[in-house]
Every structure is written in structure tokens, then in C-alpha cells.
Amino acid sequence: MASPTEHAPSPPREYTKVAKFFHWSMAAIIIIAWVIGYYGGAMLHYGVDDAETAKKVTAIVTHKNIATLTLFFVVGRLIWRATHAAPPLTEMPEIMQRLTHLGHGVLYFLMVAVPVSGWANSSSAGYNIPVLWLFDIPTLMSKSPAVTPYLVTLHWFLAWALAIVVIGHVAFALKHLLIDRDETMSAMLPRRKS
Template identity: 70%
Template structure:
């Protein structure tokens, strides 16, 4: 009887000492999934309006292009505010430590995360600057407009269009890489990387 109690006590202590599953706090998860959805939707609409439609072909296509670009701006500009809030939150709330993995993988993970943060700032700012140089307004979610980033400068616009294009594709590539590594962790490494950011995975 004493042996059974001792064994049960040892098992209970072992469970209590077992490391918790890696898990992000609810606010970090909220920023992560909201910004992921906005970035993907804004990218698709921006590509449709910028690459698939053209001004001057006919009145219908011109109107569709104006509509798509305006919708893209309304959605994408919200990330300017969200990324600012997300950076402030990150400064005061460190993410849970990475799980066991080779040092080189940890380095690539950190580089990937910092690349995401850089591009989440650079892409909307380059679009903001591009619209400003062309003399167009910068609407935010159909609620208000923000001041131009610098004055109107048509000579600069082609360079800003190119910069915004390259940065947007870089963001897509980094996001795709982020997803690919998350799937690798889940299906090959079989760790808790994906679960740590799932809304259903609650903190204890």
C-alpha cells in the first residue's frame, strides 16, 4: 500500500515538474492571426488591381482598377496601426522560448521573424509614400485618411512603385517560408510550434 502511494506521489510530482507546452498569450495570437488575414487579403487585392487591371483599356476596367486599388489601400493601411501596436506589445511581452532545435535553426527562426517585422513595416510605408508622391489620398478602412508621406513628387513615383512591388513579393516569400517551416515542425518534427499559436490552445 505504501509502495503504491509512493509511486503515485512520484508520478504526480513528475507531472507537476513537466515543462508546459509552448504557448503564446491571447493578445499575441490575436495580432498574429488578424495581421496574417489582412496581409493575405490585401496582397491578393493589390495584385489583382495592380497587375491584372489597367487604366485606359475601357471605362469598366478603369473603374474596376480604381475600385481594387482603393480597397487595397483601405485594407492595407490598417497594418500601419496594427504593426505599431504589435511592436509595442512585443517590447513588453517576450515570446515563449523556442523548443529544442539545432542552433542554426534557431538563428534562421529569429532571422525569419525579424524579416517579417521589417517587411510588415516597409511594405505599407512604401505604399503610403508611393500614393503620396502620386498625389493620391491614403484612406484607412473607409473611416478616415492619413496625411501624405512627403509632398507630391511624380518623378519619384516610378521608383516607389518598383520598391513597393519588390517589397510586397519579398513579404509573400517570407510569409510562405514561415508557413512552410511551421508545417515542417508540425508534420516532420512533430513539436508544438503550430499549437503554440492556435487560439484553442489556452494558457493555463
């Protein structure tokens, strides 16, 4: 005989409020930091004229003040994730589940590696590491200008890898929302009061 709960609808798939807070605040900070970093790092150049140099310095200082926030958020997010299981994935073939977990692992790795590489490149150049114009965090290494170009290249490479993985992540989220029409995306959205 069927038990009374056998045909009960399963509860909706949903992340905790804290997980949603970390997800969306980090998404916003990473996008803002990326755009300002790209503007200051790639579009403006030293040595053109004083006005461009001043703009580049302002952009990079702004980039650092905002981007360092991700270091704090990622620690909070990792602690929360380690102590609170994510809801199980929606039904999908085993291979897709493995790829999804791999993609999320790469995202977590880059969310740590990108700010740490920026932190290292600025430290090696002898600059301070400011957080939201409030305070500085310690430098990661003593001034070593000889390694700065390598660390700048590493930061550039990791920042572009992050951009590509984020674009893939958004594309898959939209596929779930618009094509599969399952609960993957809504699980991370603010829940509407019924």
C-alpha cells in the same frame, strides 16, 4: 536528491492571447491586401477601356483602405513584442535558432516596409491615404509624380519579398506541425479548453 519540481512537466509552450490576436488578424489582413493589391496593381491596366480603368481604381482604393490597417496593427504588435517575451523556441540546433530569429526579423521588417512603401507611393502621386473607409491619415510627402514610378517599383519588390517570406514561414510552421510534431504551431493556435 531530486527536488520535487525537478521532474515536473514543463508548462506548454504558448503565446499570449494578445500575441495570437495580432498574429492571426495581421495574417488575414496581409493576405487579403496582397490579393487585392495584385489584382488591381498587376492584373488590371489603365488605358484599356473605361470599364477596366474603373475596376482598377476600385481595386486600388479597396486595397489601400484595407492595407493601411496593417500600419496600426504592426505598431501594436511591435509594442506588445517589445514588452512581452515570446516563449523560447522548441529544441533545435543553434544554426536553426539563428535562422528562425533572422526569418522573424525579416518578417517584422517587411510588415513595416511594405505598407510604408505603399503609403509613400500613393502620397507621391498626390492621392489620399484612407483607412477602412473611415478617415484619412496624412500623406508621407508632398506630391512628387517624378518619384512615383520608383516608389511603385519599391512597393512591388517589397510586396513580393513579403509573399516569399510568408510562404517560407507557413512551410516551416507546417513542417513543425506535420513532421516534427512539436509545439511550435500549437503555441500560436487558440488553446482548447481541457
